[in-house]
Amino acid sequence: MTPGPALLFQLDLRTLLLMSVAMSGGMSMVMYSLHRSFRGEVRGLNRWSLGLLCVVAGGVSFALNGQLPGVWPGKAALLAANAFLFWGVGLSMLGTQEFFGRRPSWGLFHGIWLVGMLLTAWWMLVQPHLGARIAAFSLAAFIFYSVQSWLAWREGVRHFSYCFFAVLVTAQALTVLARMFTALTVDAVTEDVLVNGALVNVFMALASFMTLMLAVAFLMMAMRRLQGILEERSTHDPLTGVLNRRGFDIFYNKQRVQLGRDGRPLSLMSIDLDHFKAINDRYGHVVGDRVLVQIANIISQALRESDYVARFGGEEFVVLLPDAEVPRAMMVAERIREALRTGWDDQLPPCTVSIGIGTHLSREETLDGLMDRTDAALYRAKENGRDRVELAAAP
Ligand SMILES: Nc1nc2c(ncn2[C@@H]2O[C@H](COP(=O)(O)OP(=O)(O)OP(=O)(O)O)[C@@H](O)[C@H]2O)c(=O)[nH]1
Structure with a gap:
């Protein structure tokens, strides 16, 4: 029924x-x-x-x-x-x-x-x-x-x-x-x-x-x-809290598409601590880690909200500066070096950095291409005595 x-x-x-x-x-x-x-x-x-x-x-x-x-x-x-x-x-x-x-x-x-x-x-x-x-x-x-x-x-x-x-x-x-x-x-x-x-x-x-x-x-x-x-863990460096390589790539790709559409520039900065091994050897890894955190903070404070900083492992940081050409990138680099001198935590051993700066010169240039040029500028800064800024050569 x-x-x-x-x-x-x-x-x-x-x-x-x-x-x-x-x-x-x-x-x-x-x-x-x-x-x-x-x-x-x-x-x-x-x-x-x-x-x-x-x-x-x-x-x-x-x-x-x-x-x-x-x-x-x-x-x-x-x-x-x-x-x-x-x-x-x-x-x-x-x-x-x-x-x-x-x-x-x-x-x-x-x-x-x-x-x-x-x-x-x-x-x-x-x-x-x-x-x-x-x-x-x-x-x-x-x-x-x-x-x-x-x-x-x-x-x-x-x-x-x-x-x-x-x-x-x-x-x-x-x-x-x-x-x-x-x-x-x-x-x-x-x-x-x-x-x-x-x-x-x-x-x-x-x-x-x-x-x-x-x-x-x-x-x-x-x-x-x-x-x-x-998501946060997969895109950020656990020690310093800034982006890691994966997080950096995500932001780079977004910016590249957006800036490329409007024909606006994009610059990159490779920042490497000078003689960091000596700091580790002399004061130990714990102090070395605190130095890395302090450097990350100083770099972050020197940037605009639209800029991104990432740690690519070891003591190398990379900064992405959207809508910035060489003069602004130079200004930021000098601001970071100045902050290392004047705003450094007295409890930590003093530090300097070497910086390489590069700007995309064509729409065809890839991130790897720009990174190669910026890294070459960084090595030049090291070779020329460290604690300085060098510009990347044209491809
Ligand atoms: N404390 C700490 N040390 C690290 C970390 N990652 C890498 N290092 C150390 O960073 C040091 C890098 O040494 P090098 O590549 O010789 O560079 P450097 O001594 O800074 O010399 P230059 O770059 O030529 O001025 C090594 O001693 C690594 O052990 C980390 O996460 N924490």
Whole structure:
């Protein structure tokens, strides 16, 4: 027999709960395994993972309530379910706070849990009132979700995953707020939330769905953050923080296309520390590393925002100067040499650099071609006594 249209939309709450509990458990495992792999890079995943486990425990306790014989075991299961759900939603707040680099609000978390549980116990054991209990839980959830919503809108970057999370968590905050008002205004007819009733149905379905969607959105944000970190690592030098060869190539290619289209010039500077081996030998590699960081800072400060500096390994730096011809490149080179004399950290051994400068002279010249000419100028600077600037010869 084919089901009529009315049957298509009937929800079996117990099945729905079981499915979303199982999915929350799976999601918790995904979050935990991501946390194990990237705990230093993405924070908050462990709290979210534990929060979802609490949702699982809460769901199981709710399901047990209807199955246990006697009144008290049932009430104990309901109390446990509430305790786990308070923890679950609260932990998601702590996780989101950590994700956005905030200190987790432990005081708020414990305070709301304690007050919430006292009120739940009161309205369950002393003066039974289902509506008041649901309203108390909804208010607690509203506070936990509002904190996350505020953070997501304030701290989130402009990317789909962050917007998605912000929209969902705001919708969730508004949903639990609506739940609070309906719990207080519409008569609560049954103690058992698993018994089908229109309002209970709608809110239970929405809560299960939103819990999962929020977890998905949080995972999407975590993946986006990870993507940014990996991109940064693959294009930047870990010691000095400036571009590496790969990062440099990306920026060079972009600039070359853009400048070539407008017929504008592009210059390159090869900068090499003088007698760096002697510094390493005399003061050790740690001091040598600090010298490299200091040089990278000094070069970066001497540049415009549109210029790029890269470390090509060892003690060689390359600077890309878009829209610059030889006179400006010379000016920048002299500014760097001057900063080495006047702005140097006294705690480090003094340093000088040799610099080779080259400018693309034709549209056909490749990066390798220009680099060869600039390097030749750099070697000439070394041969001519170091601590000086030399211009590249024409190809
Ligand atoms: N501390 C430190 N040293 C490095 C690093 N990479 C390369 N070096 C050292 O840089 C030194 C480069 O030595 P050389 O190529 O002889 O160059 P130099 O002593 O500066 O001599 P000139 O360039 O001719 O003035 C070597 O001692 C390398 O061990 C690094 O990441 N950290």
